[in-house]
Amino acid sequence: MSVSTGGQSADGVKKARIEIIPLIDVIFFLLATFVLFTLSLNRIQSLPVDLPQAQPSASKSQEDDMIVIQLSEPGTAFWNKESIAYAEIEGRLRAALQANLNPRVLITGDDKARYGAAVQAFDEVRKAGVTQVSIETTYRPSGR
Structure with a gap:
């Protein structure tokens, strides 16, 4: 001034x-x-990184070996598109463990599934002794 x-x-x-x-x-x-x-x-300095590329699965048998447990409304679950009760999950997993030394299990849910049902399914998988468990983060329509 x-x-x-x-x-x-x-x-x-x-x-x-x-x-x-x-x-x-x-x-x-x-x-x-x-x-x-x-x-x-705003200059961002970065390093070039070679990221691995996803390879399509070599055979369809790997997908066929996966057990998909889909959770729905309370009391309803699907075992590879077959409707079952939660109480059947552990027995079926033990039978699958007998047939395959290391079965892969994918736990998914539809829009009516609850968090408690997922915890119960994970507990059944743990009690059966299965070690390879994945969870799908997108929901599928019931029974698919």
Whole structure:
């Protein structure tokens, strides 16, 4: 800010005046400086990374070996698209464990499934002794 004494009053005393134009220039200069400074901060330096590519499954038998347990409303579950009760899950898993040394289990749910049902299914899988368990994060329509 600058003070100018260019104006005089009627009694002959010079009045002080505040010039706002230089103040506006300084503010615009600071604004432009901060804008340019923040734009220079957006440079992201990164390293090139070679990510592995997904390979389609070699055979359909791997998908056929997977056991899909789909959870629905309380008391209803599906074993590879076959409707079963929760009480049957452990027995069927033990039979699958006898037939296949290391069965793969996928636990999924529909829009009516509850969190407690998923915990119960995981508990049944653990009690049966199955070690390869996955959970699907998108829901499927019932029985699919």
